[in-house]
Amino acid sequence: MFELIKPGTNFDFVGKNKFFVTLSGILVLASLIVIFTTGLNFGIDFSGGTEIHLKFDKPVSTEQIRGIVEKSGYTKANILTIGSEQKEYVIRVAEFASLKESDVQNIKNTIINEYGKDRIKKLKFSGESGDKIEVKFSEEIDISKLKEFLIGKGIECIDVKREGKTTEFQYLIILAGISKKLQESLEKEISGIKVEIIGVDAVGPQVGKDLRTSGLLAAIYSLLAITIYVAFRFDFRFAPGAFLSLLHDGLITLGVLTLLRFEFDMTGLAAIMTLLGYSINDTIVVYDRVRENL
Incomplete structure (x- = not known):
C-alpha cells in the first residue's frame, strides 16, 4: 500500500517556530501594505453598479457579447451565462453616464416641478x-405613482426602489440608459437577433457602502465570537492564538486577492468567512491535541 508519510514519522514544526513566525509576520505585513496601498477591487455589490438580465432569441457566445459590451465602453463588465442554451445572460457593469447633461437637468426639473x-x-x-x-423626500411617497409619472413624462424609467434606512425616505430611480444602450448595440452588431431585457437591478452607492460596512462588522463579530468560544471551551490562554490565526489566514488571503486584482x-466575502471557518476548525483540532498532552 502506498504511503506518502510513514507511520511514526515526526516533524519538528515547533522547533522551527522562529522561522515560521518570521515568515508569517513578513507575509501579513506584505498583505497589509498591498491592501492599504492598492485597495481591494470591489465588485458591484460593494461599489454600486447595474446588473442587466438579457435573453436572446438565438444562441450567442460569451466572447461575442463581451466584445460588443467592451466596444460600448464597459471594459470591466462581468458576464454570466444562465442555462446551457447560451440564450440568457446576466451582464454586470460599473457605473457609467449614458445621458447628456441636458437630459440630466431636464429630469431633475421634472421631478422638482411635480413634487415641489x-x-x-x-x-x-x-x-x-x-x-x-x-x-x-421629506415624507414617504408612493413608488408606483412616481414611476407612472416619470413614464408619462416620456422618461424611460425601468424601476423605482426604496433604499437606505427605514427611517429615511430615500429612493433610487433606475432609468433605461445602460440597458437600452446595450440592447441596441447587441442587436446592431449581431445581425438577425432580438434581445429582450428581462430585468435590471442596481446597487446604489449608499447601499454598496452599507454592504461594505455590514460585511466588515460581520467579520469582526465572527472573530470576537470565535475568540470567546475558544476561551471558554479550552483555556483563556488559547484564545489569543485562535484570534491571531484567523487574522493571519484572513489577511494573507485578502492580500493575495488584492495583489491579483480579483473582484x-x-x-468573495462568503468565501473569506468560509476560509475562517475551516481555519478555526484546524486550530481547534490542534488545541485538542495540545490539551491531551498538558
Whole structure:
C-alpha cells in the first residue's frame, strides 16, 4: 500500500517556530501594505453598479457579447451565462453616464416641478452614472405613482426602489440608459437577433457602502465570537492564538486577492468567512491535541 508519510514519522514544526513566525509576520505585513496601498477591487455589490438580465432569441457566445459590451465602453463588465442554451445572460457593469447633461437637468426639473422643492431634501445622479437617480423626500411617497409619472413624462424609467434606512425616505430611480444602450448595440452588431431585457437591478452607492460596512462588522463579530468560544471551551490562554490565526489566514488571503486584482463582492466575502471557518476548525483540532498532552 502506498504511503506518502510513514507511520511514526515526526516533524519538528515547533522547533522551527522562529522561522515560521518570521515568515508569517513578513507575509501579513506584505498583505497589509498591498491592501492599504492598492485597495481591494470591489465588485458591484460593494461599489454600486447595474446588473442587466438579457435573453436572446438565438444562441450567442460569451466572447461575442463581451466584445460588443467592451466596444460600448464597459471594459470591466462581468458576464454570466444562465442555462446551457447560451440564450440568457446576466451582464454586470460599473457605473457609467449614458445621458447628456441636458437630459440630466431636464429630469431633475421634472421631478422638482411635480413634487415641489420643499419636499425634496436631496436629488442627485449617483456616482458617474446618469442612469440612476437618488432622491430623498421629506415624507414617504408612493413608488408606483412616481414611476407612472416619470413614464408619462416620456422618461424611460425601468424601476423605482426604496433604499437606505427605514427611517429615511430615500429612493433610487433606475432609468433605461445602460440597458437600452446595450440592447441596441447587441442587436446592431449581431445581425438577425432580438434581445429582450428581462430585468435590471442596481446597487446604489449608499447601499454598496452599507454592504461594505455590514460585511466588515460581520467579520469582526465572527472573530470576537470565535475568540470567546475558544476561551471558554479550552483555556483563556488559547484564545489569543485562535484570534491571531484567523487574522493571519484572513489577511494573507485578502492580500493575495488584492495583489491579483480579483473582484471582491458578496461571494468573495462568503468565501473569506468560509476560509475562517475551516481555519478555526484546524486550530481547534490542534488545541485538542495540545490539551491531551498538558
